[in-house]
Structure formats: C-alpha cells, structure tokens
Amino acid sequence: MPSASNFRLVETKLPSLGEGQLLLKALYLSVDPYMRGRISGVKSYAKPVEVGETIVGGGVAEVVESRHPDWKPGDVAEIYMGWQEYAISDGSNLRRIDPSVAPVSTALGVLGMPGFTAYFGLMDVCAPKPGETVLVSGAAGAVGMTVGQVAKILGCRAVGIAGSDEKVKFLVEEVGFDAAYNYRETSNHVPKLREVCPQGIDCYFDNVGGVITDAAILCLNVHGRVCICGQISQYNNTAPEMGPRLFGQLIVSRSKIQGMLVSDYAARFGEAAEKLGKWVKEGRLKYREDIVEGFENMPRAFLGLFTGDNIGKRLVKL
Numbered sequence: 547m548p549s550a551s552n553f554r555l556v557e558t559k560l561p562s563l564g565e566g567q568l569l570l571k572a573l574y575l576s577v578d579p580y581m582r583g584r585i586s587g588v589k590s591y592a593k594p595v596e597v598g599e600t601i602v603g604g605g606v607a608e609v610v611e612s613r614h615p616d617w618k619p620g621d622v623a624e625i626y627m628g629w630q631e632y633a634i635s636d637g638s639n640l641r642r643i644d645p646s647v648a649p650v651s652t653a654l655g656v657l658g659m660p661g662f663t664a665y666f667g668l669m670d671v672c673a674p675k676p677g678e679t680v681l682v683s684g685a686a687g688a689v690g691m692t693v694g695q696v697a698k699i700l701g702c703r704a705v706g707i708a709g710s711d712e713k714v715k716f717l718v719e720e721v722g723f724d725a726a727y728n729y730r731e732t733s734n735h736v737p738k739l740r741e742v743c744p745q746g747i748d749c750y751f752d753n754v755g756g757v758i759t760d761a762a763i764l765c766l767n768v769h770g771r772v773c774i775c776g777q778i779s780q781y782n783n784t785a786p787e788m789g790p791r792l793f794g795q796l797i798v799s800r801s802k803i804q805g806m807l808v809s810d811y812a813a814r815f816g817e818a819a820e821k822l823g824k825w826v827k828e829g830r831l832k833y834r835e836d837i838v839e840g841f842e843n844m845p846r847a848f849l850g851l852f853t854g855d856n857i858g859k860r861l862v863k864l
C-alpha cells in the first residue's frame with residue numbers, strides 16, 4: 547500500500563504559449579485504481595510512471611488562454627493531463643465537453659472512461675440477455691454502479707458486492723440493484739452468492755479478483771461469461787496470491803472468461819457516450835460523485851480507493 551510520503555507537491559514555472567497552443571486550468575482531476583499499476587514499476591499494458599515524474603491521469607479543464615483557432619477562454623475539455631493544475635495543449639488531445647448534457651465532472655465518470663469501461667465490458671464481453679443474472683463486484687464504485695444499472699436497462703437481474711452495509715443499502719435502495727451483499731461480513735462467499743443469485747450467475751463483471759472471484763466462478767451457470775475488468779484486491783500485492791485452481795469448473799459450466807481494456811474500444815467511445823448520456827438524461831442511469839476538495843489532497847483521495855472510502859466516482863475538485 548503506498549502512503550502519502552510517496553508523493554511530492556512541486557511548483558514549476560509555466561512556459562509561455564506558442565502559436566496554436568492553449569492553456570488549460572484543471573477543474574476536476576480523476577483518481578483511478580489503474581494509477582497503482584503505473585507506479586509499481588512492473589511491466590504492463592502502459593508505460594510506467596518513473597520516480598520523480600508527474601502521475602498520469604484524466605482531468606476536466608477550462609481554457610484560460612488560447613492561441614488556437616478552435617478554442618476560446620471558458621471552453622471546457624477532457625484532457626489526459628496528469629496530476630497538475632495546468633496543462634498546455636495543441637488541441638489534439640482534447641475532448642470538448644458540452645456542459646448542457648450533464649455537469650462537466652461526469653466526463654471523468656459515468657460519461658467518461660469508467661462509464662465506457664462498464665458499457666463495453668458488459669455489452670461486448672458479458673453480452674447479457676434479458677432475464678439473466680449479472681453479478682458485479684466493486685459494485686458501489688464508478689464502474690460497478692454503472693454496470694448494474696446498464697444490466698437493469700437490458701432487462702437483467704443485477705446483483706452487487708460491496709464493502710460496507712451503507713454501500714449495500716445505497717445499491718439496493720437508491721441505485722436499483724435487485725440484491726447486494728457486504729463482502730467484509732462474509733467469510734464464505736459461495737453460500738452467500740447462492741442466496742443472492744438463486745438462479746445462478748450468467749454474467750460476472752469482475753472489478754476486484756481474489757476470493758470473491760474464486761467463489762463467483764464456482765456459481766456460474768452453463769455458458770456463463772466473465773469480464774475481468776479489474777483486480778483491485780491484488781494491486782498492492784508484491785507476489786502473486788495463491789488461489790484454488792478453477793479451470794476444471796470452466797469445463798463443468800463451459801464458461802468464457804475474458805480480460806478487457808477500455809482503450810481497445812477508443813474508436814467506439816462516441817457510441818458509449820451517446821447511449822450513456824441518453825440514459826442519464828432520461829433518469830434511467832444514476833451516478834454518484836465522491837468529491838475531495840483541493841489539489842494537495844490528490845494522494846489522500848487516491849489512497850482511499852484501496853480502503854473503500856469512496857461511493858461512486860472519486861474526483862478531486864480544484
């Protein structure tokens with residue numbers, strides 16, 4: 547587990563703008579579990595952040611100065627700007643945000659990367675049919691909350707797993723999950739899963755890995771589908787955790803398990819933004835933001851993801 551002492555706040559002078567460039571000031575910065583992987587020094591699907599470099603990440607920022615023909619002060623954009631208050635862009639890495647669709651902060655949550663992850667992981671990898679049971683772990687987080695609701699929109703039964711009674715109550719009473727349970731109160735997940743998923747599990751959207759996932763695999767129906775989206779319970783491990791060998795169970799259930807990476811779907815982000823935006827506007831897709839104030843609190847906001855401090859999408863407001 548990283549600690550606040552692993553982070554340093556550094557001030558530098560901003561260079562002046564060149565022709566065709568614009569200066570943006572962050573309104574919201576995102577903290578996400580994947581950043582743990584970037585600072586681990588372990589080879590992955592993306593280049594690591596080296597010691598001393600700025601941590602990578604998404605932000606929603608306002609143009610404060612522009613020498614670019616398409617952007618003027620006051621325009622708002624999503625930009626992969628990292629943990630910094632300002633960014634300079636040539637316009638090529640910006641997604642224009644329309645504040646009339648939803649609050650601009652949603653471009654980092656339900657109408658941004660986490661929402662797209664939920665949408666494509668569920669639609670493409672799990673491909674649930676109406677009436678099927680969709681189980682999602684990390685259910686009260688940014689991705690998980692969206693998965694359960696999209697499953698409901700598709701006519702499925704949505705079941706969530708989360709880390710507190712407050713989160714379970716929120717999922718069932720406010721978000722519309724059919725059932726949920728608190729994994730911290732359960733030592734034996736298989737009977738618990740059989741209780742909350744009496745018809746078995748057709749689709750499992752995995753955000754956490756570990757013992758919860760081992761149990762979910764044992765409860766898969768024939769031709770079940772598992773989307774491995776995240777393994778947050780493993781991100782701070784320094785060695786692989788030993789687990790039961792469950793491949794034989796996949797023969798019994800003839801299930802498919804597939805890893806997914808949201809960036810593989812970049813060419814289809816417009817489709818997800820349109821669908822999710824429509825559902826948000828219609829009130830069929832709820833979202834919740836967990837906002838920490840102050841740039842200096844980025845490390846604390848990030849570390850809280852690993853202790854379950856957040857409900858919904860965690861953001862830092864500048």
Ligand SMILES: NC(=O)c1ccc[n+]([C@@H]2O[C@H](COP(=O)([O-])OP(=O)(O)OC[C@H]3O[C@@H](n4cnc5c(N)ncnc54)[C@H](OP(=O)(O)O)[C@@H]3O)[C@@H](O)[C@H]2O)c1
Binds near residue numbers: 686689857858
């Ligand atoms: N594959 C992709 O392209 C992709 C893209 C985005 C996100 N992801 C993954 O999706 C998952 C969810 O991301 P998110 O942004 O929506 O984060 P999030 O769910 O909003 O926040 C992380 C949550 O994980 C839970 N958690 C932390 N440690 C845990 C543990 N040891 N066991 C079980 N749960 C634990 C906590 O909730 P509890 O209180 O419930 O423990 C915490 O609130 C992450 O694993 C992330 O890496 C993958």
